[in-house]
Amino acid sequence: MNTADQYLKAIYLAQRIEDGPASTGTLADLLDVSPASVNEMVGKLQDRELVEHEKYKGASLTDEGLERAHDALQTYCIIERFLANVLEVEEFREEARALESVIDDTVAERLDTIIDRPEQCPDCFDPEADHCELLEVSGRAD
Amino acid sequence: MSLGQRVSSDHQLTRLLQIGVVLEEVVESRAALHIDSLPPEERAEFDAEVEELLAEAAAESADHRERLEALIDDLEADTVEYEEINALVDAQYGPPEDTDGVLYDQLANEETAYKFYDDLITAIEASDTEFAVDRDRLLETLSEIREEEKEGVQEVTEIMEHRA
Numbered sequence: 061m062n063t064a065d066q067y068l069k070a071i072y073l074a075q076r077i078e079d080g081p082a083s084t085g086t087l088a089d090l091l092d093v094s095p096a097s098v099n100e101m102v103g104k105l106q107d108r109e110l111v112e113h114e115k116y117k118g119a120s121l122t123d124e125g126l127e128r129a130h131d132a133l134q135t136y137c138i139i140e141r142f143l144a145n146v147l148e149v150e151e152f153r154e155e156a157r158a159l160e161s162v163i164d165d166t167v168a169e170r171l172d173t174i175i176d177r178p179e180q181c182p183d184c185f186d187p188e189a190d191h192c193e194l195l196e197v198s199g200r201a202d
Numbered sequence: 203m204s205l206g207q208r209v210s211s212d213h214q215l216t217r218l219l220q221i222g223v224v225l226e227e228v229v230e231s232r233a234a235l236h237i238d239s240l241p242p243e244e245r246a247e248f249d250a251e252v253e254e255l256l257a258e259a260a261a262e263s264a265d266h267r268e269r270l271e272a273l274i275d276d277l278e279a280d281t282v283e284y285e286e287i288n289a290l291v292d293a294q295y296g297p298p299e300d301t302d303g304v305l306y307d308q309l310a311n312e313e314t315a316y317k318f319y320d321d322l323i324t325a326i327e328a329s330d331t332e333f334a335v336d337r338d339r340l341l342e343t344l345s346e347i348r349e350e351e352k353e354g355v356q357e358v359t360e361i362m363e364h365r366a
Contacts, residue, residue, distance in 0.1 A: 146290065147220060147282065158214055161207050162325045163221070163318075170225060170314045173232075174290035 061160045065132040067091065067101050068110060071119050072129035073187040081118030133182040136160055137192055138168040141175045144197050152197070153190050207321065208328040215333055215340075216279045218322055223270050225318055227287035229311045230263040232295070236304045239297030251361060252301060259308060259354065266315075266347050273343060276335040305362050312354035319348035 061069075070090045074082030087098045102119045105111040110125035121129055139160055143152040178184060178194050186193040209215050233256040237245075271281050298304050323344050326337075333340065 142221075142224075143217075146224065146287075147217070149217075155214075155217060159217060159221075162209065162218060162321055164321055166310075166314050167221075167225070167318045167321075170228060170311070171221070173294055174224075174228060174287065176294070 061132055061135055061163065061165065063101070063161070064105065064108075064110075065128060065135075066160065067098075067105060068121065068125055068129040069132040069136060071102075071105075071111060071121055072126065072133060073185075074118075075120060076187045078118075081114060081120045083118040087119070130182065131165065133185055135163070135165045135168040137182045137185060138172045138175065138177065139163055140191055141177055141195060142168075142171045144191075144195060145175055146171075150197075207325045209322070209325045210329055210331050212277055212331075212334050215326070215335075216274060216277045218325075219270050219274050219277070220279070220281055222318060222322070223267050223274070223281045224287055225315055226263040226267040226270070227282070227284050228291055229315065230260045230267070230284070231288045231291040232307060232311065233257075233260040233263070235291065235295055236298065236307065239295075240301070240304070252304065255308065255357065255361060256304070259311070262350060262354065266350070269343050269347065273335050273340060278334070302362075302365075305358060305365075309355065309358045309362065312351055312358055316348060316351035316355055319344050319351060323348065 067087075070087050071082045074086040074090060078086060084095045084098045084102075087102075088095045091098065102111055102113050105119075105125065106113050109122055110128065111119050111121055113119045136156060140152050140156045143149040143155050143159075149155050178192075180194075181192065184192050184194050209218065237253065237256055267281075267284070274281055298307055323341060326341060326344070
């Protein structure tokens with residue numbers, strides 16, 4: 061997943077957490093980058109008409125941005141489910157965050173052929189808990 | 203969240219190689235299921251060329267898996283057994299409707315594997331981490347596998363083109 065898609069996913073999650081536009085501070089926390097980096101990337105995403113940015117309020121996804129964010133979140137859910145249920149990784153959230161930049165969506169689609177993912181995915185993703193609320197974790201600790 | 207495509211620890215590298223093993227196991231398992239899943243009338247049409255392609259794909263995946271497992275061994279980690287992945291593939295498997303569907307799936311397998319190794323090599327090259335496995339051997343192995351996946355894409359594409 062490329063950096064732009066990671067930002068779009070973070071904006072989507074921040075909008076859900078804040079129930080409104082995503083603030084720079086929340087995005088910086090979610091992405092573990094500086095507010096200056098967030099502002100720079102949000103500007104680029106705005107130029108590409110994926111995001112609308114309102115001063116003092118924050119960033120909101122356009123319809124196209126929302127679609128891409130949705131796909132990115134689905135890819136992330138697949139990675140989390142794969143780590144938790146196939147590789148039985150206990151720290152699947154942390155590892156998914158570390159791996160998402162290296163796993164392309166086409167690779168995730170293949171991994172998706174062996175996992176059991178609910179139809180409502182990724183709408184069932186809980187942004188506060190950072191995983192799907194329907195994800196059942198079992199198996200050995202890693 | 204980790205921005206930027208790089209592998210920065212043995213642990214992360216191990217996990218990515220384990221994912222590579224599973225991808226190879228998925229290819230191997232799906233190729234075997236494709237042959238079995240086709241209805242008799244389709245199987246009759248299932249010419250030697252396609253059958254050979256799937257058999258080669260399964261054998262190549264098994265070889266790639268072994269080479270990845272050797273690297274994972276050096277990192278002192280385990281992999282998921284083929285039987286376990288085979289059962290998961292079987293549980294979710296929806297057979298393609300016909301031979302064209304089989305070929306499309308095989309093309310997706312090869313393209314996905316190529317993309318995976320290409321991204322992984324890029325991420326390793328972008329990192330200055332000293333891994334527990336020799337970096338040259340790691341990159342050489344992954345580059346060879348990537349090359350074979352590229353040849354696989356070409357092979358399936360050629361078969362699809364002359365069947366069209």
